[in-house]
Amino acid sequence: MKKRRKHHILFLVLICLICLFGCSRTRIIDKISIIHVFGFDQAENGELIGTALFPDYTMSKDGDQIQKLEEQAPTSILFVPKMSEYTSTPIELAKVRVLLLGRNFAEAGIQDMVRRLILNPQIGTHIQIAGSTHSAGETLTKFQKEKSLTLAERLQQNMQGQYLPYMTLHDFLNDFYGEGVDAYVPMVTIDEKDRVKIDGIGIFKGDKLKLHLNPDQTTLFSYIEDKRTQATYKMVLDDKNRGEIVTVRAFHSKSKWDWDQKKERINLRLQLQMTLTQYPDRFDLKKEQVVMEMKKLIEEKLEKDLGNLLGTLKENGVDPLGIGNIVRSKDRTWEKAAFYEQYPTLPISVNVDLKILHSGLEG
Amino acid sequence: MFRKKRVRRRSVKGYETTEKTIGEVFEKAKKSSDFTTVTPLEKYPSLVISFYETLIDSKVFFQSVLPSLKEKASELKELSALKNIIPIEKIKITTDHTEVEKGLYDGAIVIYFEDKKEEYALLNIADHRLGQRETNDTQNEFSVIGPKVGFIEDLSTNLHLIRDHLSTSDLIFEEVTVGSRERTKVVLAYLDGVTNPDYVNTAKQRLKELDIDVTTDNTQLEQLITDDSTTPFPLYITTERVDRVVNAIVTGQVVLISDKSSYAVIGPATLMDFFSNPEDFYLPSIIASFFKLIRIFGMLFSIFATSFYVAILTFHFEVIPKDLLGPIIFSRANVPFPPVIEVLFLEVTIDLLREAGARLPTKIGQTLGIVGGIVIGQATVEAALTSNILLIIVALAALSSFTTPIYKMSNAVRLLRYPFILFAAIWGGLGIYVGLLFLIAHLARLKSFGAPFFAPLYPYRRGGVAVSFIRPTLTKYNKRPWYLRPLSLKRYSPVKDKDPEEGLNSE
Numbered sequence: 060m061k062k063r064r065k066h067h068i069l070f071l072v073l074i075c076l077i078c079l080f081g082c083s084r085t086r087i088i089d090k091i092s093i094i095h096v097f098g099f100d101q102a103e104n105g106e107l108i109g110t111a112l113f114p115d116y117t118m119s120k121d122g123d124q125i126q127k128l129e130e131q132a133p134t135s136i137l138f139v140p141k142m143s144e145y146t147s148t149p150i151e152l153a154k155v156r157v158l159l160l161g162r163n164f165a166e167a168g169i170q171d172m173v174r175r176l177i178l179n180p181q182i183g184t185h186i187q188i189a190g191s192t193h194s195a196g197e198t199l200t201k202f203q204k205e206k207s208l209t210l211a212e213r214l215q216q217n218m219q220g221q222y223l224p225y226m227t228l229h230d231f232l233n234d235f236y237g238e239g240v241d242a243y244v245p246m247v248t249i250d251e252k253d254r255v256k257i258d259g260i261g262i263f264k265g266d267k268l269k270l271h272l273n274p275d276q277t278t279l280f281s282y283i284e285d286k287r288t289q290a291t292y293k294m295v296l297d298d299k300n301r302g303e304i305v306t307v308r309a310f311h312s313k314s315k316w317d318w319d320q321k322k323e324r325i326n327l328r329l330q331l332q333m334t335l336t337q338y339p340d341r342f343d344l345k346k347e348q349v350v351m352e353m354k355k356l357i358e359e360k361l362e363k364d365l366g367n368l369l370g371t372l373k374e375n376g377v378d379p380l381g382i383g384n385i386v387r388s389k390d391r392t393w394e395k396a397a398f399y400e401q402y403p404t405l406p407i408s409v410n411v412d413l414k415i416l417h418s419g420l421e422g
Numbered sequence: 423m424f425r426k427k428r429v430r431r432r433s434v435k436g437y438e439t440t441e442k443t444i445g446e447v448f449e450k451a452k453k454s455s456d457f458t459t460v461t462p463l464e465k466y467p468s469l470v471i472s473f474y475e476t477l478i479d480s481k482v483f484f485q486s487v488l489p490s491l492k493e494k495a496s497e498l499k500e501l502s503a504l505k506n507i508i509p510i511e512k513i514k515i516t517t518d519h520t521e522v523e524k525g526l527y528d529g530a531i532v533i534y535f536e537d538k539k540e541e542y543a544l545l546n547i548a549d550h551r552l553g554q555r556e557t558n559d560t561q562n563e564f565s566v567i568g569p570k571v572g573f574i575e576d577l578s579t580n581l582h583l584i585r586d587h588l589s590t591s592d593l594i595f596e597e598v599t600v601g602s603r604e605r606t607k608v609v610l611a612y613l614d615g616v617t618n619p620d621y622v623n624t625a626k627q628r629l630k631e632l633d634i635d636v637t638t639d640n641t642q643l644e645q646l647i648t649d650d651s652t653t654p655f656p657l658y659i660t661t662e663r664v665d666r667v668v669n670a671i672v673t674g675q676v677v678l679i680s681d682k683s684s685y686a687v688i689g690p691a692t693l694m695d696f697f698s699n700p701e702d703f704y705l706p707s708i709i710a711s712f713f714k715l716i717r718i719f720g721m722l723f724s725i726f727a728t729s730f731y732v733a734i735l736t737f738h739f740e741v742i743p744k745d746l747l748g749p750i751i752f753s754r755a756n757v758p759f760p761p762v763i764e765v766l767f768l769e770v771t772i773d774l775l776r777e778a779g780a781r782l783p784t785k786i787g788q789t790l791g792i793v794g795g796i797v798i799g800q801a802t803v804e805a806a807l808t809s810n811i812l813l814i815i816v817a818l819a820a821l822s823s824f825t826t827p828i829y830k831m832s833n834a835v836r837l838l839r840y841p842f843i844l845f846a847a848i849w850g851g852l853g854i855y856v857g858l859l860f861l862i863a864h865l866a867r868l869k870s871f872g873a874p875f876f877a878p879l880y881p882y883r884r885g886g887v888a889v890s891f892i893r894p895t896l897t898k899y900n901k902r903p904w905y906l907r908p909l910s911l912k913r914y915s916p917v918k919d920k921d922p923e924e925g926l927n928s929e
Contacts, residue, residue, distance in 0.1 A: 088751055
């Protein structure tokens with residue numbers, strides 16, 4: 060009898076469990092609209108414009124039937140309910156792979172969007188965030204015409220093999236909320252032939268987009284920031300002669316920062332391992348002496364260009380490299396306001412230590 | 423659901439009809455048409471021979487018993503003289519009528535004088551192999567290399583096979599009779615001085631106190647003496663391979679062999695034993711380990727593949743890679759059912775096919791495979807009842823459930839899928855983990871002859887875990903599993919080779 064009662068209790072508990080948790084709404088895979096790319100823009104009247112791209116896989120296996128939804132709302136949390144008015148299946152944000160910020164929107168400040176939408180637990184942080192030199196809506200329309208959803212891949216492969224520094228939403232949020240460091244995002248642009256391409260990075264100050272670095276500056280930036288970058292850098296030795304070009308491709312880089320508290324200056328020691336992919340014919344690299352000469356030439360050039368880049372960053376008062384954070388880690392008395400007041404005039408000396416791995420083979 | 427129930431056994435025995443006197447024994451027997459009574463000698467009409475025609479070896483009866491009786495009839499004054507007359511060893515003279523009755527059923531002929539009904543001579547000339555199959559290839563546990571000898575439905579042949587293989591005086595056969603009506607002979611085989619006597623005593627006690635009228639097979643007997651009769655898992659290994667049984671005896675397990683059954687029962691067994699195969703010991707250790715891992719993976723895949731399909735497609739679409747979204751959604755686009763119905767439909771179809779295939783004669787079975795596999799599979803996808811991808815997953819899951827060497831375990835694995843599918847349909851991924859918790863808790867509670875079934879994983883036993891998943895080289899695998907508490911641990915001690923260091927081929 061006692062045993063039977065025990066069974067009854069177990070059975071009741073099971074029933075309760077099923078009723079309590081078993082009623083969660085199902086999200087059957089072919090009965091939802093899975094958003095792949097989400098773009099944000101600023102409307103004329105200060106409201107937000109959200110643009111979403113989602114493929115209709117029920118029509119085609121390859122996902123070339125791309126639907127676009129564009130919706131204006133006063134706050135980002137209202138996009139999903141408003142967009143749902145147009146779709147036959149519920150909209151799911153959980154598989155967003157790229158968040159695209161339009162230029163106007165990014166310059167006006169993204170604080171609200173980050174707080175309300177990105178911190179939503181549905182959205183993963185291993186996704187891409189990017190800025191657009193045009194409006195996000197415009198860029199996404201181009202993608203819809205291209206019938207491809209490859210923006211995420213386009214960003215990723217440029218981070219792995221080309222000049223973009225490695226960045227995901229996770230890193231972005233870390234920088235965005237981190238002290239003594241400013242966030243940056245890869246930028247995309249629409250070229251003259253109406254195609255979407257990667258175009259450097261955009262650097263935020265606070266929650267507003269402040270500075271846009273061009274590809275060359277981004278390459279130098281990657282050398283400092285990303286230790287596995289494989290960016291190619293071009294140096295022109297003589298403006299008049301086309302043969303006087305040196306190109307190097309990075310293989311491994313290591314940056315060491317030193318804070319000299321007495322003199323209040325920073326030393327950056329950059330150890331680079333590079334491949335010499337192109338050099339003028341007058342250099343005969345079989346001779347060790349010439350190699351040393353070449354090495355010195357490149358080091359000097361890099362030091363100069365890096366100094367210019369740091370100068371640009373200081374001028375604009377942005378700190379995407381996290382110099383403030385580096386100083387903070389070595390100086391107990393660090394204060395944010397005081398540091399950034401003297402940041403534009405902070406002396407930074409760059410010292411490049413180059414190691415040429417091999418030359419000529421890679422094109 | 424997973425609660426343990428103890429089988430209660432009654433101590434009172436006996437539903438069989440008991441004959442009071444010898445006269446009643448014969449009277450009852452005479453009702454059967456195969457019971458024969460003859461008076462072979464005209465001079466001595468009182469000498470009577472009674473037997474069941476269907477049980478004795480008629481060749482022996484007509485060629486040696488009758489001629490020698492007739493030749494030396496004159497010397498026959500008393501039954502004890504039979505021992506000198508008839509050239510058969512198994513002659514027994516008794517006055518006990520129950521013994522006479524038992525002898526008759528064992529295939530003996532009873533010789534007695536009609537006028538002196540106190541003494542009976544029992545001559546056992548039973549023909550055990552009458553009606554038995556001749557071939558003893560392993561039918562259901564096949565291996566490519568290694569011996570292919572299996573048991574048949576005859577006790578003495580089976581015992582011969584084991585004794586022939588393991589000729590040591592330590593090998594003990596203990597006979598227990600089971601069944602109040604049938605009196606099946608069950609033999610307990612174990613290695614004296616190795617097997618823990620607790621297991622032998624447990625098995626013997628359970629068999630002796632078992633109250634059943636007829637057991638038709640050893641696998642049924644196994645369920646009657648099992649530690650937990652409600653679990654889907656087999657708690658003992660049932661095998662028809664001689665090499666597996668010999669190996670089990672040597673490692674210190676108890677083996678039950680019963681008459682009229684071609685399956686031996688090995689206990690105490692642990693869960694991971696069910697995924698090893700005698701062939702593991704015939705293949706090199708790396709290859710054997712790989713295949714053992716494949717089998718364990720197959721078991722896990724078979725249980726979880728379709729339930730994960732249900733959970734992911736119903737709740738967690740996020741985990742699907744982007745490039746796979748297209749094919750999955752496209753193939754499901756026209757399916758009107760939710761994933762759980764779709765999966766159940768296909769799983770039941772596969773089980774129907776398997777069941778039909780198992781019951782059909784071999785020749786028709788082949789056609790069924792084609793009809794089931796190709797026609798039904800293709801047609802359901804064409805008719806938009808299931809998706810293409812599910813068809814692949816279900817087929818793979820069915821395939822991997824067949825890799826489990828022991829048939830009973832492969833059935834348990836097949837059954838386990840259904841609760842997991844339902845759990846997944848209700849709670850998604852969480853449901854699978856809830857189910858897994860129930861499953862592990864259940865496994866941890868099971869016992870086989872009182873030894874923990876889930877050992878050495880739980881309770882954790884040092885040194886047993888690696889052996890559960892791989893097969894070590896034979897030089898290292900020289901000890902019996904200590905968690906089965908054998909009386910002697912070491913099986914053999916390998917010696918180092920005495921080759922010169924630079925090899926034999928050096929010049």
